[in-house]
Amino acid sequence: MKELQQIQRLFPSEDGNEDSQRHFLSLIEMLVKNIDSLKNPAQTMLGELKEKSDDYYESIIKNSETPSKGIALEEVVDTLVSLSEGHPYQTRNYVTNAIPMASIPGLLGSLTASLLNSNGLWDVYGPAAAEAEIKVVTMMSKLVGYDEKSSSGYTTWGGQGAVFTSLRLAIAKQFPHAKEEGIPNNLYCFASENAHYSLLKSVEATGIGSSHLITVKANPHNHAMDLQDLHDKMEQVIVQGGIPIYIAATTGATDSFGIDDVKGMKEIADQLTEKYSLNSVYIHADSAMGGMYCVFNEYDFEQNPLSFEEEVKQGLMQIREKMKYLHVADSVCFDFHKLGQTPYISNLIVTKNGEDFKLLDLQECETPYVGNRGYGNYHTSYTLECSRMGSAISIYAALLAFGIEGYQQILANYVRVNHTFRNKLLANFSNVAVTNNHNPGPATAFRFYKGLPKWEEECEGRMSLKEINETNKWNSLIFEQIGAERDKVFFGDTTRHCLVDVVDKEEVSPISVVKFFSISPYTTVETIDTFIHFLHEQIKQVEDNEGVLSGV
């Protein structure tokens, strides 16, 4: 049975013997050391950026084969390290999007979940995942201002999964028999034009239909939902016989960090449902991006114990003014794999009324293998997933290690860094506008012009479609140039930061912008000059290529 012993060497020991432990730790050490050796803070990649030829993936397909005989673990580690070559890494120069460097507590939690292989489905199989889940749901419930005794929640597959789950709840609350009978064909959902596309996919998948997702206008200055437009569109739907069932409140828009007014939305929804004798409309705060800022709900800005500078304090107070109403929503979510500093996938959905999950639950007889026993009393048969990874353990570790204060420090630093970046950008370029300057937060969206900035005019609908398109094209050229150099400084960009009216047509036009998303703990106010210098060089390059007089 020597062969079987070889196979056993592929597993951790069953008795904790030191020999086996040393072997395992040496492999982990090798992995960490070799990845570390690829690091360079002046770059945004591990090792060299891999340029991919057009047939790159084709050649992978041609050459990929499962080996008939397994290779040595040391060789496996080498291969894993080579996978990481050219991989983006969140150094100080990494400012493309909310993809954090996984923190050490987050990694330790994730490793624990993997070592135990803890399945969140049922506490008999995954007691660690189940217990951590109940703990983190309670912790976050308290932070948003829910009553932790009646709220509930679980970890799911991202902000997208939270939107999907909340939509299922919204349907079940108004139509408890929809599970058996299917849904009526006159249901409607509402979300801002700046909402994440998660809801679009969810209305498709639930069978509501994407033409029943009503897009509500947003204010181009602060990118928050226009409440009058919400009111008018909801009323129009109702008058025509539709039933509004769900509103997504984008609380921290992915690109602009615009924050919808959840309290105002709730008031409008209640007023309309009362007027027309309808059931209450479900509100999900899509706080995947912004939810972590609720750690400031209880911060004493007057005493200011963490000594935040005046402008940082002002920014944080402005964010809190909106975030403090998250608890008005029926559910909220937290993408810990964005501003919560844990590895993928770790998202938590928390609902105000935990009883609601019963509406989605299966009958005991429908889950014959799990749950229905005298032992074990945490069985999440209401989730769309069956087995669930124990990402709550990673979230738990991060919440413990950072504490509220640690999160306050890192989230405030994003505001600080963005404030400084905006000032330096505007001081250094006469041809740029910050298009989310009313939104303090972790992101800055900015747009270059061939001459002086025309953002105010664009915002107010005073530019023609052609003029806006030309500026969009100019920015696209800049995206290409900046993107080609992303191994040095990794900016983001988006072709639809927001929509604006145009003067000459009954149309709206998308706005293209470059995006600076400060996510690395190593991006500080001292590192901002690098970004400005980099932008100078890239813009000059584009202007030279295009024969445009420098606007600097």
Ligand SMILES: *Cc1c(COP(=O)(O)O)cnc(C)c1O
């Ligand atoms: C990122 C994001 C999502 C999607 O979250 P995933 O974790 O990628 O599924 C949904 N809504 C908002 C506002 C987001 O920023």
